[in-house]
Amino acid sequence: xxVLSLKYLPDPILRKKARPVAKVDxxxxxxxxxxxxxxxxxxxxxxxxxxxxELLRIAVIEIPEEPPLVLVxxxxxxxxxxxxxxxxxxxxxxxxGIVNRSIKTKVKALDADGVPFRITAEGLLSQALEHEIDxxxxxxxxxxxxxxxxxxxxxxxxxxxx
Numbered sequence: 115x116x117v118l119s120l121k122y123l124p125d126p127i128l129r130k131k132a133r134p135v136a137k138v139d140x141x142x143x144x145x146x147x148x149x150x151x152x153x154x155x156x157x158x159x160x161x162x163x164x165x166x167x168e169l170l171r172i173a174v175i176e177i178p179e180e181p182p183l184v185l186v187x188x189x190x191x192x193x194x195x196x197x198x199x200x201x202x203x204x205x206x207x208x209x210x211g212i213v214n215r216s217i218k219t220k221v222k223a224l225d226a227d228g229v230p231f232r233i234t235a236e237g238l239l240s241q242a243l244e245h246e247i248d249x250x251x252x253x254x255x256x257x258x259x260x261x262x263x264x265x266x267x268x269x270x271x272x273x274x275x276x
Contacts, residue, residue, distance in 0.1 A: 185224075
C-alpha cells in the first residue's frame with residue numbers, strides 16, 4: 115500500500131474525462147488500495163483516480179457511519195431534488211464553496227471485484243457520489259458554485275475535503 119501524490123488545480127488531468135476500466139484485476143486492486151491510503155492520509159471522504167494522476171473511472175468513498183465504497187465505471191442513473199451544501203475538494207485545498215447537489219442520487223457501478231451493483235444515497239453519501247463522479251468527467255465542485263467564483267477560504271483545521 116502507498117500514499118500517492120495528489121493533483122491540484124490547475125493540473126490539466128483534473129479537467130480530462132477518465133477512461134472506463136476494461137477489467138478489474140490485481141493492478142486495479144492495488145490502485146484502489148493506494149487511493150484509500152491517499153484519501154485517508156489527506157483527510158478526505160472521497161477520491162477519484164484522476165486526482166492521483168490516473169485517467170481511469172475509479173473512485174473511493176469513506177464517510178462516517180458507512181462502509182468504504184469502491185466505484186469502478188460509476189454512472190449516475192438518477193438525481194432527485196436540489197439542495198445547497200458547502201463543499202470542498204482535496205484538489206482545491208484551502209477553499210470551500212456553496213454548491214447545488216441532489217437530495218437523492220442513484221448510481222450503478224462495479225465493485226472492487228468487478229461485480230455490478232446499484233446504490234441509492236441521500237445526504238453526505240449522495241453528495242460524495244456526485245462529487246467523485248464529476249471528477250471522473252473532468253468537472254470540479256467550483257463548476258457548481260451557486261455564486262460563480264465565490265470561494266470561501268478555510269483554515270487547514272476546518273477544511274471540508276472530497
